[in-house]
Structures are given as C-alpha cells and as structure tokens.
Amino acid sequence: MKLRQVDKPQYRKVSNQVQFGLIAILAISSVIFGQILIALLGNATVEVGQPTGNFYFNFGGVILGLMLCTFVVKHFREKPQYADVFYVWQLKQLQNKIFRKLNAVQAGAADNDVKALTILCFYYQSLALVYELDNNTLTMSEVNKQLAQLKQQIDDHNLTVNVDEFEPALLADF
DSSP, X not given: OOOOOOOHHHHHHHHHHHHXXXXXXXXXXXXXXXXXXXXXXXXXXXXXXXXXXXXXXXXXXXXXHHHHHHHHHHHHTTSGGGHHHHHHHHHHHHHHHHHHTHHHHHHHXXXXXXXXXXXXHXXXXXXXXXXXXXXXXXXXXXXXXXXXHHHHHHHHTTOOOOGGGOOGGGGGGO
C-alpha cells in the first residue's frame, strides 16, 4: 500500500456522512427487523408484569441490522466518492497489523535492518497522515519526534529507505 495525500475537508465530510448513515441504518433497521421478528414469531399474549420473551427477537433484529450495514459497506466501498474513506480505513487496518508486531520491528530497526526501517517509516508516516485527517493533534508531536529520530538513524548509518517499497508482506519476517 502506498501513502497518498487525501483532501482533508472532503474526507471529513464524506467520513461523517458515512458514519451518520451507518448509525442511522443500524438503528432503524434493528428496530424494524426486531418488530418484524416479534410480529412473525413472538408471543401473542403478554401478561402484565411478566417478561415478553422477545429479547432474542430484538437481538436478532440487531444482528440483521449489522448484516445490512455490512452489505451496504461492501456495496458502496467501490464507489469513487468513498475512495478516500475506504483508503483511510484500509490504512488503519494496516497500522493495526504493524502495531501488533511493533516490538519485533523496532528490535529489527535497532539492528539497522532495512526492512524494519522501511516498515517503521511507513508506520510513522501513515500515523501522521491519519492523525492529521482525524485532527488528533495530541499525539502528532510524538509521532513527528519518533519519525525524526528514525530518519536521523537512517542518515547516521548511510542507509537507503524508501517508503514506497513498503509491502504488507514485509511484516511476515517479524
């Protein structure tokens, strides 16, 4: 995966629309599916003070609502207007994979392993990109500091590291 610039205002606008839309779809469809299940399979007579026994039907409505949201995401992720949101989502997933192996990667980078340094450069630059897009200014200075230290290490040892050469397959070595 290559790092690329994302138009921040457009990303924020579309990301907020996607989040609001998915929340609305989940809420509305869960209630509708729950009511349909209760109408079709629920207890017809309800006694005052007794449980209705419809908990599992309501829970089934939530599960069906989640399935509908999953279908909507899978269908719309290929649309060009959602490309930036899907790209950042994939980038966050990749950051998660790197984070799980971060200690081993950092140990490799301490030994000046070019693969580890490439992974770390990609990781810190992608974090900076995502933090900028999400207005996460609290941890941005720490990421910039770590990136500067990494670049200094690369320069001190006259190594060549190209972030564009990063591939997720590099993580298999750690």
